[in-house]
Amino acid sequence: MKIYSQCEIIFEKLTSYATMILGNPISFILAFIMVIVWWTNSFYTAIDVHQIIGDIIFGVTFLSLFIIQKSFNRFSGSLHLKLNELVATSEGARNTVMNAEEKTEREITELSKEYSDLAEQIIEIEKEI
Template sequence: MKRTYTKVEKFFEKITYLITAVLGSSITFFLALVMVVFWFFNRQYSQHDTNEVIRDLIHGITFLSLFVIQKEFSRFSGSLHLKVNELVASTETASNSVINVESKTEIEIHELQKEYAELVEKIEKPEDKL
């Protein structure tokens, strides 16, 4: 059962990575922009009141904002990972297991978190005084 769960989890992570990459793409944004412009002008030629036009504009802008936010998040996240990887790689005592941790599965990340939580407990645990 655990093996099946792991396979499903890895598949889901690949799908989310793909969707994130597609939503953060400039091409996807421009396709969405063309779709919104087409939708808006198609709705303009029929009889609508001002409130419906404003509502349509707000919906279109909100829809396009999703792509802009995803693009910026992907860029920010990528640059942050590079900076952290550089810091880890340049420190001799650092564990190299956290380099490119963003490409690990959620299960692997949880295992690393447990290891570091245990390490913190060992460090914070006051030594017995003699």
């Protein structure tokens, strides 16, 4: 079980680092240059039109990955900031959920279960009233 926990921690750090890299404007510029070189190479070699169209579609799809990741990083960061502000200023809110994006998947699952149990308790109390 300890090995699994270590693997999970390493994977969380790796995915966090990968999303940071893929959402970086410099990564997009490098990918864009790579696609341009790939396209220009396709035009100078004897390849049929269908292959060139396929290459263009693949290149656009590849570049879209970086654009989508950047948009997601920005949206996710602003959402987490807003939620942290709400938790910090709300009386009775538990600060354990602040910066939840930095927790491991296991910690998030445990917190989610706690809140699901709490929601069930509240529903039961409301039924009694």
